[in-house]
Amino acid sequence: MPEIIYSKQSRVNDSTEALFSWHERPGALERLTPPWMGLKSVCTTRGIKPGSRVKVKLSLLGLPVTMEAEHMAYAPSSMFKDRLVRSPFAEWTHTHTFTPHGNNGSTLWDRVAYKLPPYLRGPMKPFVARQIERMFSYRHSITCEDIHRHRDAPAPLTVLLSGAGGVVGSALVPFLTTGGHRVIRLVRRPPREGRDEVFWDPARGTLDLTRVGPIDAVINLNGSPIFGKRWTRKQKATIIQSRVDSTRTLARALAGLAHPPKVFISASATGFYGEGGSRVLTEDAPPGDLFISKVCSQWEAAAAPARDAGIRTVLARIGVALTPRGGGLAELLPFFMLGLGAKVAKGDQYMSWIAMDDLVYGLYHIINTPSIHGPVNLVSPNPVTNHTFTRALSQVLSTRAGLMLPAGAIRFLWGAMGEEVLLASTRAVPEKMLDSGFRFGHPDLVDSLGFTLGRPVMGVFEKDDIHV
Numbered sequence: 001m002p003e004i005i006y007s008k009q010s011r012v013n014d015s016t017e018a019l020f021s022w023h024e025r026p027g028a029l030e031r032l033t034p035p036w037m038g039l040k041s042v043c044t045t046r047g048i049k050p051g052s053r054v055k056v057k058l059s060l061l062g063l064p065v066t067m068e069a070e071h072m073a074y075a076p077s078s079m080f081k082d083r084l085v086r087s088p089f090a091e092w093t094h095t096h097t098f099t100p101h102g103n104n105g106s107t108l109w110d111r112v113a114y115k116l117p118p119y120l121r122g123p124m125k126p127f128v129a130r131q132i133e134r135m136f137s138y139r140h141s142i143t144c145e146d147i148h149r150h151r152d153a154p155a156p157l158t159v160l161l162s163g164a165g166g167v168v169g170s171a172l173v174p175f176l177t178t179g180g181h182r183v184i185r186l187v188r189r190p191p192r193e194g195r196d197e198v199f200w201d202p203a204r205g206t207l208d209l210t211r212v213g214p215i216d217a218v219i220n221l222n223g224s225p226i227f228g229k230r231w232t233r234k235q236k237a238t239i240i241q242s243r244v245d246s247t248r249t250l251a252r253a254l255a256g257l258a259h260p261p262k263v264f265i266s267a268s269a270t271g272f273y274g275e276g277g278s279r280v281l282t283e284d285a286p287p288g289d290l291f292i293s294k295v296c297s298q299w300e301a302a303a304a305p306a307r308d309a310g311i312r313t314v315l316a317r318i319g320v321a322l323t324p325r326g327g328g329l330a331e332l333l334p335f336f337m338l339g340l341g342a343k344v345a346k347g348d349q350y351m352s353w354i355a356m357d358d359l360v361y362g363l364y365h366i367i368n369t370p371s372i373h374g375p376v377n378l379v380s381p382n383p384v385t386n387h388t389f390t391r392a393l394s395q396v397l398s399t400r401a402g403l404m405l406p407a408g409a410i411r412f413l414w415g416a417m418g419e420e421v422l423l424a425s426t427r428a429v430p431e432k433m434l435d436s437g438f439r440f441g442h443p444d445l446v447d448s449l450g451f452t453l454g455r456p457v458m459g460v461f462e463k464d465d466i467h468v
Contacts, residue, residue: 003091003113003114004113004114004115004116004129005111005112005113006110006112006114006133006136007111007112008133008136008140009107009108009109010107010108010140010143011101011106011107011108012108012147013105013144013148014105014148014151015100015106016077016078016098016099016106017077018106018147019098019108019143020076020077020078021180022143022146022147022150022178022179023048023096023143024048025179026044026177026178027173027174027175027176027177027178028174029042029044029054029056030042030170030173030174031146031174031178032139032142033056034134034138034139034454035323035324035325035356035453036324036453036454037059037060037135038058038059038060038324038325039056039057039325040057040058040059040064042054042056042057043055043056046071048074048080048082050071050072050073051071052070052071053069053070053071054068054069054082055067066086067086067087068084068085068086068087069082069083069084069085069094070082070083070085077098078097079095079098080096081093081094081095081096082094088117088120089114089116089117089120090115090116091113092112092113093112093113094110094112095112096108097111108143110136110140134454138451138454141451142357145357145361145441146175146179149361150179153179153181153364153367153368156182157176157181157216157217157367158181158214158215158217159182159183159215159216159218159219159367160184160198160209160212160215160217160219160261161173161184161185161186161218161219161221162185162200162219162220162221162222162246163221163222163223164183164185164186164221166221166326167323167326167327167356168221168267168359168360170325171325171357171359171360172219172360172363173185175360175364176364183196184197184198184212185197185198186198186199186207186250187199187200188200188201188202198212200249202222202242202246202249202250203245205245205249206249209253209257210257214259215260215261216261216263217262217264217265217367218250218254218261218264218265219265219267219363220246220247220264220265220266220303221267222242222243222246223239223242223243223299224238224239224243226239226269226271226292226417226421227331227417227421230417231291231415240295243298243299243302244298244299244302245302247299248302248305250306251264251266251302251303251304251305251307252305254305254306254309254311255306255308255309260306260309260310260311262311262370263312263313263314263366263367263370264303264306264307264311264312264313264314265316265363265366265367266300266302266306266313266314266315266316267316267318268296268300268317268318269292269317269318269319270318270319270352270379270426271288271290271295271420271424271426272287272288272292272293272296272297272317272375273285273287273293273426273428274288274289274293274424274426275289275290275424275426276288276350276424276425276426276427277427278350278425278427279427280429281377281426281427281428282377282428282431283374283375283376283377283431283432290424291416291420292420296317300315300375303315312372312373313373313374314366314376315374315375316362316376316378317375317376317377317378317428318354318378319352319353319354319378319379319380319383319426319428320351320352320354321353321359322353322354322355322448322449323356323452324452329449329452333397336393336394336397336399337397338399339400339401340403341390341394341399341400341403342390342403342404343387343390343401343403343404343405344386344390344404344405344407344410344422344423345386345404345406345407345422345423347388347390347404348385348386348387348425349385349423349424349425350383350384350385350386350426351386351389351426352380352383352426352427352428353380353383353389353445353448354378354379354380355441355442355448355451355452356452357441357442358440358441358442358443358448359378361438361441362378362430362433362438363378365433365436365438369436369438371436372432372433372436375432376430376433377428377429377430377431377432377433378433379428379429380430380440380442380445381429381430381434381440381443382443382444383426383427383428383429384445388445389445392445392446395446396446396449396453396457398455410422
């Protein structure tokens with residue numbers, strides 16, 4: 001079969017040096033892999049210089065796929081080239097080129113020469129071409145936006161992070177490292193040699209940061225999953241303690257440092273507000289009366305030692321983070337893709353959501369905005385009802401969602417957990433983030449779902465090709 005050439009160019013409002021450095025740093029491949037491709041692991045040697053190898057494990061259409069690439073050529077701030085030595089393709093050679101454009105701008109150019117194996121030819125050829133375009137449209141958009149956001153930090157930061165392996169943490173870490181920042185992970189096993197890791201045991205209050213060195217920011221993303229198991233008395237205790245213990249341990253350790261960090265961001269949730277009906281909830285709204293509200297109240301109170309020590313403390317009340325890599329959206333996708341999507345009860349309960357990338361960018365914005373402190377709603381400025389969410393997801397996936405899950409069935413199957421997580425209404429808005437000048441990249445639900453699922457509606461990707 002003759003060789004097929006795919007090419008894509010985008011302008012970036014930064015230098016070729018900045019663009020090339022972003023690609024060369026740890027985490028670049030994680031950021032470049034679209035969330036719908038089910039990234040499992042990345043193993044690299046020697047970065048992107050000739051002779052280095054990259055092995056990636058993915059889950060495509062539910063099937064495990066391993067791809068391995070070898071880097072062939074390298075010219076600093078100008079280009080690098082690699083080829084796949086193990087993949088579904090017969091051949092694949094990828095040239096990344098970076099050229100100056102205008103006043104301190106640059107052009108990102110990806111050129112791929114590939115051949116298809118027999119089983120991907122014929123009717124499958126157009127399908128493969130569409131998947132390649134989906135992938136590179138995402139890659140260019142995320143590269144341009146990440147580089148633009150990284151301008152918020154005047155110098156490299158050192159960030160201490162708990163929950164690095166979670167759904168949010170696994171997106172946040174590569175964003176930070178590609179920006180040239182150092183991330184120190186808190187782990188509950190012996191730290192691996194040569195890794196930026198620190199051991200801690202939140203249940204016992206064990207954490208020694210005296211030998212870590214200067215820390216600019218701390219982000220606490222710890223907590224046992226809310227949804228999954230029924231809320232027995234034991235499970236409720238686990239939910240509370242996993243959050244309170246980790247937050248209190250971190251806050252006390254930070255308060256005891258001779259040179260504490262400038263900011264401590266501790267995760268909370270919009271569940272703090274409880275049942276809000278159709279009321280618009282800003283950060284000034286009082287706590288609710290639900291169990292989850294009490295969890296959030298205790299969770300936030302555990303951060304007090306850091307605040308009392310004079311550390312700028314931010315309580316990030318996070319909404320439902322939309323990503324197919326985990327969380328609520330990942331649970332719903334199989335049903336919706338099979339045409340079994342359903343609204344929950346009447347569907348009039350509000351849902352406070354946020355695009356995963358906006359959540360990552362929002363945390364970064366908080367680090368770099370000294371005026372932000374106290375509770376902050378990390379949600380889209382456009383909360384939606386469950387009925388609207390159901391319609392939006394079915395629209396993006398081009399499927400039907402005509403079913404309904406009755407409230408009685410939810411209470412029977414999941415008890416209080418179903419009542420509070422699925423039936424409660426929370427219409428939170430990000431007043432503090434908007435007042436601070438934060439720009440949401442995906443404030444619209446259909447736009448956000450289309451981007452993270454690689455199924456743009458009305459040209460979602462195309463508008464992001466040029467960044468100024």
